[in-house]
Amino acid sequence: MPALPAARDAPAVITSGNRRGRPGLQTLLVDVGGSLALYYGLHAAGVDDVTALALSAGPSAVKTVVTVARGRRVQPTAVAVLVVTTVVQVASLITGDPRELLVRNALLSLPSGLWMLATLWTRRPLTFQATQILFPRRAALMDELWERDPRFRRAWRSITVMWGGALLLDCALxxxxxxxxxxxxxxxxxxxxxxxxxxxxxxxTNVVLYRSGSWHLLFGRRRAPSMKESVR
Structure with a gap:
Protein backbone atom coordinates (compact mmCIF):
# COMPACT_ATOMS: atom_id res chain seq x y z
CA MET A 1 0.00 0.00 0.00
CA PRO A 2 1.19 3.50 -0.51
CA ALA A 3 3.01 4.78 2.45
CA LEU A 4 4.14 8.11 3.74
CA PRO A 5 7.84 7.66 3.61
CA ALA A 6 10.00 8.63 6.47
CA ALA A 7 12.14 11.08 4.59
CA ARG A 8 9.47 12.25 2.23
CA ASP A 9 10.40 10.01 -0.67
CA ALA A 10 7.81 9.29 -3.29
CA PRO A 11 4.81 7.43 -1.90
CA ALA A 12 5.75 3.79 -1.61
CA VAL A 13 3.63 0.68 -1.27
CA ILE A 14 3.59 -1.62 1.72
CA THR A 15 1.54 -4.80 1.67
CA SER A 16 1.44 -8.12 3.41
CA GLY A 17 4.19 -10.32 2.16
CA ASN A 18 6.31 -7.51 0.84
CA ARG A 19 9.72 -9.05 0.16
CA ARG A 20 11.25 -5.75 -0.70
CA GLY A 21 11.11 -4.44 2.82
CA ARG A 22 14.88 -4.20 3.25
CA PRO A 23 15.25 -0.95 1.21
CA GLY A 24 12.33 0.50 3.13
CA LEU A 25 13.96 -0.49 6.42
CA GLN A 26 17.19 1.14 5.35
CA THR A 27 15.30 4.32 4.51
CA LEU A 28 13.62 4.22 7.90
CA LEU A 29 16.87 3.72 9.78
CA VAL A 30 18.84 6.35 7.87
CA ASP A 31 16.24 9.01 7.20
CA VAL A 32 14.29 8.75 10.44
CA GLY A 33 16.50 7.10 13.02
CA GLY A 34 19.73 8.73 11.90
CA SER A 35 18.28 12.21 11.59
CA LEU A 36 16.40 12.00 14.87
CA ALA A 37 19.39 10.67 16.80
CA LEU A 38 21.66 13.31 15.29
CA TYR A 39 19.33 16.17 16.21
CA TYR A 40 18.82 15.10 19.82
CA GLY A 41 22.51 14.29 20.20
CA LEU A 42 23.48 17.77 19.02
CA HIS A 43 20.72 19.33 21.12
CA ALA A 44 21.99 17.53 24.22
CA ALA A 45 25.50 18.78 23.44
CA GLY A 46 24.27 22.36 23.58
CA VAL A 47 24.10 23.07 19.84
CA ASP A 48 21.42 25.63 18.98
CA ASP A 49 18.20 24.37 17.39
CA VAL A 50 18.76 25.90 13.95
CA THR A 51 22.18 24.29 13.54
CA ALA A 52 21.05 20.98 15.03
CA LEU A 53 18.00 20.77 12.78
CA ALA A 54 20.01 21.75 9.71
CA LEU A 55 22.68 19.16 10.40
CA SER A 56 20.11 16.46 11.18
CA ALA A 57 19.08 16.50 7.52
CA GLY A 58 22.60 15.40 6.62
CA PRO A 59 22.08 11.60 6.62
CA SER A 60 19.07 11.86 4.32
CA ALA A 61 20.84 14.28 1.98
CA VAL A 62 23.94 12.10 1.76
CA LYS A 63 21.81 9.01 1.10
CA THR A 64 19.99 10.82 -1.70
CA VAL A 65 23.22 11.90 -3.36
CA VAL A 66 24.71 8.39 -3.06
CA THR A 67 21.54 6.80 -4.46
CA VAL A 68 21.53 9.09 -7.49
CA ALA A 69 25.26 8.58 -8.02
CA ARG A 70 25.04 4.79 -7.84
CA GLY A 71 22.07 4.67 -10.16
CA ARG A 72 23.75 7.05 -12.58
CA ARG A 73 20.37 8.59 -13.24
CA VAL A 74 18.44 11.50 -11.84
CA GLN A 75 15.51 10.59 -9.61
CA PRO A 76 13.09 13.54 -9.75
CA THR A 77 11.56 12.90 -6.33
CA ALA A 78 14.90 12.47 -4.60
CA VAL A 79 16.23 15.62 -6.23
CA ALA A 80 13.08 17.53 -5.25
CA VAL A 81 13.52 16.45 -1.62
CA LEU A 82 17.14 17.54 -1.67
CA VAL A 83 16.35 20.92 -3.26
CA VAL A 84 13.49 21.73 -0.86
CA THR A 85 15.58 20.69 2.15
CA THR A 86 18.51 22.83 1.00
CA VAL A 87 16.34 25.89 0.33
CA VAL A 88 14.61 25.63 3.73
CA GLN A 89 17.94 25.16 5.50
CA VAL A 90 19.49 28.19 3.86
CA ALA A 91 16.42 30.32 4.65
CA SER A 92 16.40 29.24 8.29
CA LEU A 93 20.12 29.94 8.68
CA ILE A 94 19.56 33.42 7.33
CA THR A 95 16.55 34.21 9.51
CA GLY A 96 17.69 32.20 12.54
CA ASP A 97 14.19 30.74 12.99
CA PRO A 98 14.21 26.98 13.74
CA ARG A 99 10.48 26.70 13.05
CA GLU A 100 11.17 27.19 9.36
CA LEU A 101 13.16 23.97 9.46
CA LEU A 102 10.43 22.18 11.37
CA VAL A 103 7.99 22.62 8.50
CA ARG A 104 10.31 21.24 5.78
CA ASN A 105 8.48 17.89 5.73
CA ALA A 106 5.16 19.72 5.44
CA LEU A 107 6.50 21.56 2.40
CA LEU A 108 7.01 18.16 0.79
CA SER A 109 3.73 16.61 1.93
CA LEU A 110 1.64 19.35 0.32
CA PRO A 111 2.92 19.04 -3.28
CA SER A 112 3.12 15.25 -2.91
CA GLY A 113 -0.54 15.08 -1.89
CA LEU A 114 -1.63 17.40 -4.69
CA TRP A 115 0.45 15.48 -7.20
CA MET A 116 -1.05 12.19 -6.07
CA LEU A 117 -4.60 13.52 -6.43
CA ALA A 118 -3.75 14.98 -9.84
CA THR A 119 -2.83 11.50 -11.09
CA LEU A 120 -6.50 10.54 -10.77
CA TRP A 121 -6.90 12.19 -14.17
CA THR A 122 -3.97 10.34 -15.73
CA ARG A 123 -3.96 6.90 -17.31
CA ARG A 124 -2.80 5.21 -14.11
CA PRO A 125 -2.92 6.74 -10.60
CA LEU A 126 0.29 7.11 -8.62
CA THR A 127 -0.50 4.44 -6.04
CA PHE A 128 -0.99 1.90 -8.82
CA GLN A 129 2.34 2.81 -10.41
CA ALA A 130 4.14 2.68 -7.06
CA THR A 131 2.79 -0.80 -6.40
CA GLN A 132 4.00 -2.04 -9.76
CA ILE A 133 7.48 -0.71 -9.02
CA LEU A 134 7.62 -2.45 -5.65
CA PHE A 135 6.10 -5.68 -6.99
CA PRO A 136 7.53 -6.09 -10.51
CA ARG A 137 6.48 -9.73 -10.71
CA ARG A 138 2.87 -8.66 -10.32
CA ALA A 139 3.09 -5.74 -12.74
CA ALA A 140 1.79 -7.72 -15.72
CA LEU A 141 -1.13 -9.09 -13.70
CA MET A 142 -1.97 -5.61 -12.47
CA ASP A 143 -1.98 -4.32 -16.05
CA GLU A 144 -4.30 -7.15 -17.05
CA LEU A 145 -6.68 -6.52 -14.15
CA TRP A 146 -6.64 -2.79 -14.84
CA GLU A 147 -7.74 -3.33 -18.44
CA ARG A 148 -10.54 -5.80 -17.75
CA ASP A 149 -11.85 -5.14 -14.24
CA PRO A 150 -13.70 -1.87 -13.47
CA ARG A 151 -13.76 -2.69 -9.73
CA PHE A 152 -9.99 -2.99 -9.75
CA ARG A 153 -9.65 0.44 -11.35
CA ARG A 154 -12.10 1.99 -8.88
CA ALA A 155 -10.20 0.43 -5.98
CA TRP A 156 -6.90 2.04 -6.97
CA ARG A 157 -8.51 5.39 -7.60
CA SER A 158 -10.12 5.20 -4.14
CA ILE A 159 -6.75 4.31 -2.60
CA THR A 160 -5.18 7.26 -4.36
CA VAL A 161 -7.83 9.60 -2.96
CA MET A 162 -7.26 8.25 0.55
CA TRP A 163 -3.50 8.66 0.40
CA GLY A 164 -3.66 12.04 -1.29
CA GLY A 165 -5.97 13.21 1.49
CA ALA A 166 -3.68 11.68 4.11
CA LEU A 167 -0.72 13.63 2.74
CA LEU A 168 -2.67 16.90 2.84
CA LEU A 169 -3.77 16.21 6.42
CA ASP A 170 -0.18 15.25 7.21
CA CYS A 171 0.95 18.65 5.92
CA ALA A 172 -1.60 20.53 8.04
CA LEU A 173 -0.67 18.64 11.22
CA THR A 205 -6.08 0.40 1.87
CA ASN A 206 -6.29 -3.36 2.43
CA VAL A 207 -10.03 -3.15 3.01
CA VAL A 208 -10.57 -1.40 -0.33
CA LEU A 209 -8.49 -4.00 -2.16
CA TYR A 210 -10.24 -6.85 -0.35
CA ARG A 211 -13.72 -5.53 -1.10
CA SER A 212 -12.82 -5.14 -4.76
CA GLY A 213 -11.94 -8.83 -4.86
CA SER A 214 -8.39 -8.18 -6.01
CA TRP A 215 -6.36 -8.54 -2.81
CA HIS A 216 -6.06 -12.32 -3.02
CA LEU A 217 -5.31 -12.15 -6.73
CA LEU A 218 -2.36 -9.85 -6.07
CA PHE A 219 -1.02 -10.80 -2.66
CA GLY A 220 -2.68 -14.02 -1.55
CA ARG A 221 -0.81 -17.29 -1.63
CA ARG A 222 -1.68 -19.56 -4.48
CA ARG A 223 -3.54 -22.64 -3.34
CA ALA A 224 -1.74 -25.87 -4.12
CA PRO A 225 -3.82 -28.16 -6.40
CA SER A 226 -5.46 -31.12 -4.71
CA MET A 227 -4.60 -34.69 -5.64
CA LYS A 228 -7.91 -35.03 -7.47
CA GLU A 229 -7.20 -31.88 -9.47
CA SER A 230 -3.65 -33.10 -10.21
CA VAL A 231 -4.99 -36.41 -11.57
CA ARG A 232 -7.31 -34.49 -13.86
Missing amino acids: RVLMAATLPVPVVPALDTALTLVTVVAMQIP
Whole structure:
Protein backbone atom coordinates (compact mmCIF):
# COMPACT_ATOMS: atom_id res chain seq x y z
CA MET A 1 0.00 0.00 0.00
CA PRO A 2 1.19 3.50 -0.51
CA ALA A 3 3.01 4.78 2.45
CA LEU A 4 4.14 8.11 3.74
CA PRO A 5 7.84 7.66 3.61
CA ALA A 6 10.00 8.63 6.47
CA ALA A 7 12.14 11.08 4.59
CA ARG A 8 9.47 12.25 2.23
CA ASP A 9 10.40 10.01 -0.67
CA ALA A 10 7.81 9.29 -3.29
CA PRO A 11 4.81 7.43 -1.90
CA ALA A 12 5.75 3.79 -1.61
CA VAL A 13 3.63 0.68 -1.27
CA ILE A 14 3.59 -1.62 1.72
CA THR A 15 1.54 -4.80 1.67
CA SER A 16 1.44 -8.12 3.41
CA GLY A 17 4.19 -10.32 2.16
CA ASN A 18 6.31 -7.51 0.84
CA ARG A 19 9.72 -9.05 0.16
CA ARG A 20 11.25 -5.75 -0.70
CA GLY A 21 11.11 -4.44 2.82
CA ARG A 22 14.88 -4.20 3.25
CA PRO A 23 15.25 -0.95 1.21
CA GLY A 24 12.33 0.50 3.13
CA LEU A 25 13.96 -0.49 6.42
CA GLN A 26 17.19 1.14 5.35
CA THR A 27 15.30 4.32 4.51
CA LEU A 28 13.62 4.22 7.90
CA LEU A 29 16.87 3.72 9.78
CA VAL A 30 18.84 6.35 7.87
CA ASP A 31 16.24 9.01 7.20
CA VAL A 32 14.29 8.75 10.44
CA GLY A 33 16.50 7.10 13.02
CA GLY A 34 19.73 8.73 11.90
CA SER A 35 18.28 12.21 11.59
CA LEU A 36 16.40 12.00 14.87
CA ALA A 37 19.39 10.67 16.80
CA LEU A 38 21.66 13.31 15.29
CA TYR A 39 19.33 16.17 16.21
CA TYR A 40 18.82 15.10 19.82
CA GLY A 41 22.51 14.29 20.20
CA LEU A 42 23.48 17.77 19.02
CA HIS A 43 20.72 19.33 21.12
CA ALA A 44 21.99 17.53 24.22
CA ALA A 45 25.50 18.78 23.44
CA GLY A 46 24.27 22.36 23.58
CA VAL A 47 24.10 23.07 19.84
CA ASP A 48 21.42 25.63 18.98
CA ASP A 49 18.20 24.37 17.39
CA VAL A 50 18.76 25.90 13.95
CA THR A 51 22.18 24.29 13.54
CA ALA A 52 21.05 20.98 15.03
CA LEU A 53 18.00 20.77 12.78
CA ALA A 54 20.01 21.75 9.71
CA LEU A 55 22.68 19.16 10.40
CA SER A 56 20.11 16.46 11.18
CA ALA A 57 19.08 16.50 7.52
CA GLY A 58 22.60 15.40 6.62
CA PRO A 59 22.08 11.60 6.62
CA SER A 60 19.07 11.86 4.32
CA ALA A 61 20.84 14.28 1.98
CA VAL A 62 23.94 12.10 1.76
CA LYS A 63 21.81 9.01 1.10
CA THR A 64 19.99 10.82 -1.70
CA VAL A 65 23.22 11.90 -3.36
CA VAL A 66 24.71 8.39 -3.06
CA THR A 67 21.54 6.80 -4.46
CA VAL A 68 21.53 9.09 -7.49
CA ALA A 69 25.26 8.58 -8.02
CA ARG A 70 25.04 4.79 -7.84
CA GLY A 71 22.07 4.67 -10.16
CA ARG A 72 23.75 7.05 -12.58
CA ARG A 73 20.37 8.59 -13.24
CA VAL A 74 18.44 11.50 -11.84
CA GLN A 75 15.51 10.59 -9.61
CA PRO A 76 13.09 13.54 -9.75
CA THR A 77 11.56 12.90 -6.33
CA ALA A 78 14.90 12.47 -4.60
CA VAL A 79 16.23 15.62 -6.23
CA ALA A 80 13.08 17.53 -5.25
CA VAL A 81 13.52 16.45 -1.62
CA LEU A 82 17.14 17.54 -1.67
CA VAL A 83 16.35 20.92 -3.26
CA VAL A 84 13.49 21.73 -0.86
CA THR A 85 15.58 20.69 2.15
CA THR A 86 18.51 22.83 1.00
CA VAL A 87 16.34 25.89 0.33
CA VAL A 88 14.61 25.63 3.73
CA GLN A 89 17.94 25.16 5.50
CA VAL A 90 19.49 28.19 3.86
CA ALA A 91 16.42 30.32 4.65
CA SER A 92 16.40 29.24 8.29
CA LEU A 93 20.12 29.94 8.68
CA ILE A 94 19.56 33.42 7.33
CA THR A 95 16.55 34.21 9.51
CA GLY A 96 17.69 32.20 12.54
CA ASP A 97 14.19 30.74 12.99
CA PRO A 98 14.21 26.98 13.74
CA ARG A 99 10.48 26.70 13.05
CA GLU A 100 11.17 27.19 9.36
CA LEU A 101 13.16 23.97 9.46
CA LEU A 102 10.43 22.18 11.37
CA VAL A 103 7.99 22.62 8.50
CA ARG A 104 10.31 21.24 5.78
CA ASN A 105 8.48 17.89 5.73
CA ALA A 106 5.16 19.72 5.44
CA LEU A 107 6.50 21.56 2.40
CA LEU A 108 7.01 18.16 0.79
CA SER A 109 3.73 16.61 1.93
CA LEU A 110 1.64 19.35 0.32
CA PRO A 111 2.92 19.04 -3.28
CA SER A 112 3.12 15.25 -2.91
CA GLY A 113 -0.54 15.08 -1.89
CA LEU A 114 -1.63 17.40 -4.69
CA TRP A 115 0.45 15.48 -7.20
CA MET A 116 -1.05 12.19 -6.07
CA LEU A 117 -4.60 13.52 -6.43
CA ALA A 118 -3.75 14.98 -9.84
CA THR A 119 -2.83 11.50 -11.09
CA LEU A 120 -6.50 10.54 -10.77
CA TRP A 121 -6.90 12.19 -14.17
CA THR A 122 -3.97 10.34 -15.73
CA ARG A 123 -3.96 6.90 -17.31
CA ARG A 124 -2.80 5.21 -14.11
CA PRO A 125 -2.92 6.74 -10.60
CA LEU A 126 0.29 7.11 -8.62
CA THR A 127 -0.50 4.44 -6.04
CA PHE A 128 -0.99 1.90 -8.82
CA GLN A 129 2.34 2.81 -10.41
CA ALA A 130 4.14 2.68 -7.06
CA THR A 131 2.79 -0.80 -6.40
CA GLN A 132 4.00 -2.04 -9.76
CA ILE A 133 7.48 -0.71 -9.02
CA LEU A 134 7.62 -2.45 -5.65
CA PHE A 135 6.10 -5.68 -6.99
CA PRO A 136 7.53 -6.09 -10.51
CA ARG A 137 6.48 -9.73 -10.71
CA ARG A 138 2.87 -8.66 -10.32
CA ALA A 139 3.09 -5.74 -12.74
CA ALA A 140 1.79 -7.72 -15.72
CA LEU A 141 -1.13 -9.09 -13.70
CA MET A 142 -1.97 -5.61 -12.47
CA ASP A 143 -1.98 -4.32 -16.05
CA GLU A 144 -4.30 -7.15 -17.05
CA LEU A 145 -6.68 -6.52 -14.15
CA TRP A 146 -6.64 -2.79 -14.84
CA GLU A 147 -7.74 -3.33 -18.44
CA ARG A 148 -10.54 -5.80 -17.75
CA ASP A 149 -11.85 -5.14 -14.24
CA PRO A 150 -13.70 -1.87 -13.47
CA ARG A 151 -13.76 -2.69 -9.73
CA PHE A 152 -9.99 -2.99 -9.75
CA ARG A 153 -9.65 0.44 -11.35
CA ARG A 154 -12.10 1.99 -8.88
CA ALA A 155 -10.20 0.43 -5.98
CA TRP A 156 -6.90 2.04 -6.97
CA ARG A 157 -8.51 5.39 -7.60
CA SER A 158 -10.12 5.20 -4.14
CA ILE A 159 -6.75 4.31 -2.60
CA THR A 160 -5.18 7.26 -4.36
CA VAL A 161 -7.83 9.60 -2.96
CA MET A 162 -7.26 8.25 0.55
CA TRP A 163 -3.50 8.66 0.40
CA GLY A 164 -3.66 12.04 -1.29
CA GLY A 165 -5.97 13.21 1.49
CA ALA A 166 -3.68 11.68 4.11
CA LEU A 167 -0.72 13.63 2.74
CA LEU A 168 -2.67 16.90 2.84
CA LEU A 169 -3.77 16.21 6.42
CA ASP A 170 -0.18 15.25 7.21
CA CYS A 171 0.95 18.65 5.92
CA ALA A 172 -1.60 20.53 8.04
CA LEU A 173 -0.67 18.64 11.22
CA ARG A 174 3.06 19.23 10.70
CA VAL A 175 2.53 22.96 10.20
CA LEU A 176 0.36 23.10 13.33
CA MET A 177 2.95 21.25 15.40
CA ALA A 178 5.81 23.40 14.10
CA ALA A 179 3.93 26.61 14.87
CA THR A 180 2.59 25.82 18.33
CA LEU A 181 4.76 23.24 20.12
CA PRO A 182 8.18 23.65 21.74
CA VAL A 183 10.91 23.18 19.15
CA PRO A 184 12.65 20.19 20.82
CA VAL A 185 9.36 18.27 20.96
CA VAL A 186 8.48 18.55 17.27
CA PRO A 187 11.12 16.27 15.65
CA ALA A 188 10.01 13.28 17.73
CA LEU A 189 6.32 13.98 17.09
CA ASP A 190 7.04 14.53 13.41
CA THR A 191 8.60 11.08 13.23
CA ALA A 192 5.78 9.53 15.24
CA LEU A 193 3.23 11.09 12.88
CA THR A 194 4.94 9.48 9.89
CA LEU A 195 5.03 6.02 11.46
CA VAL A 196 1.48 6.15 12.83
CA THR A 197 0.06 7.37 9.54
CA VAL A 198 1.85 4.70 7.50
CA VAL A 199 0.63 1.91 9.78
CA ALA A 200 -2.90 3.25 10.21
CA MET A 201 -3.48 3.78 6.50
CA GLN A 202 -2.71 0.15 5.72
CA ILE A 203 -6.08 -0.84 7.14
CA PRO A 204 -8.40 1.11 4.80
CA THR A 205 -6.08 0.40 1.87
CA ASN A 206 -6.29 -3.36 2.43
CA VAL A 207 -10.03 -3.15 3.01
CA VAL A 208 -10.57 -1.40 -0.33
CA LEU A 209 -8.49 -4.00 -2.16
CA TYR A 210 -10.24 -6.85 -0.35
CA ARG A 211 -13.72 -5.53 -1.10
CA SER A 212 -12.82 -5.14 -4.76
CA GLY A 213 -11.94 -8.83 -4.86
CA SER A 214 -8.39 -8.18 -6.01
CA TRP A 215 -6.36 -8.54 -2.81
CA HIS A 216 -6.06 -12.32 -3.02
CA LEU A 217 -5.31 -12.15 -6.73
CA LEU A 218 -2.36 -9.85 -6.07
CA PHE A 219 -1.02 -10.80 -2.66
CA GLY A 220 -2.68 -14.02 -1.55
CA ARG A 221 -0.81 -17.29 -1.63
CA ARG A 222 -1.68 -19.56 -4.48
CA ARG A 223 -3.54 -22.64 -3.34
CA ALA A 224 -1.74 -25.87 -4.12
CA PRO A 225 -3.82 -28.16 -6.40
CA SER A 226 -5.46 -31.12 -4.71
CA MET A 227 -4.60 -34.69 -5.64
CA LYS A 228 -7.91 -35.03 -7.47
CA GLU A 229 -7.20 -31.88 -9.47
CA SER A 230 -3.65 -33.10 -10.21
CA VAL A 231 -4.99 -36.41 -11.57
CA ARG A 232 -7.31 -34.49 -13.86
